[in-house]
Amino acid sequence: MSVSRKQMKTERRQRRQMVEESRVSVEHQQQRQKYLVLGLSGLALLLLVGGFAFFASRSNSNIAATDSGQRPPDTTSKGFADLGNTHIQASQAGTIEYNSNPPTSGPHFSSLASAGWHDEPVQQEYVVHNLEDGYVAIHYRPDLSAQQKQQLQTLVQEYGDKIIAVPSPSLTSPIALAAWTRLDTLGGFDEQRIRNFVQAYRSIDHHKR
Known part of the structure; x- marks a missing residue:
């Protein structure tokens, strides 16, 4: 037990x-x-x-x-003759024969378009004045894909000042980059190419001295 x-x-x-x-x-x-x-x-x-x-x-x-x-070298854009910077009246809108599409210089309104992203077209006579003041203008076709529009908008917001993006129905390419007397056309969103163009031409004043 x-x-x-x-x-x-x-x-x-x-x-x-x-x-x-x-x-x-x-x-x-x-x-x-x-x-x-x-x-x-x-x-x-x-x-x-x-x-x-x-x-x-x-x-x-x-x-x-x-x-x-x-500023990096620009090896992709095309140069155009300087058409001057004469100010015109609103009644003259649409009568100017520019030498590029979109315009890169020439007669324009005395006022500028607001910087940044635009969902609606802006009269080119405003945008040309922006270019004279050292802006880079990013033109895009209205039928550009939503993804590419978002990519462009993000890039524009990153830079903030001295850059404008506008829809341009008359574009023959999906995207065009414009500065005073310079134009580059793109077949689609190309971040590095856009950055190179912006760095090459942004904030250069073109007023006649």
């Missing part, structure tokens, strides 16, 4: 030990899972912050290059 009680005590002790070992094992597993989740979350946050910093730095460097006068 005493042997039986000893066996029972031993078995109970062994069961308690097994339960305790199982509990400890579960706790260790939960801790490992917790550390794994924390590690992955930290890595994801690090990648997110690093990616944001990279693109912000890239954008700032692109804008700073223009503002500091470090």
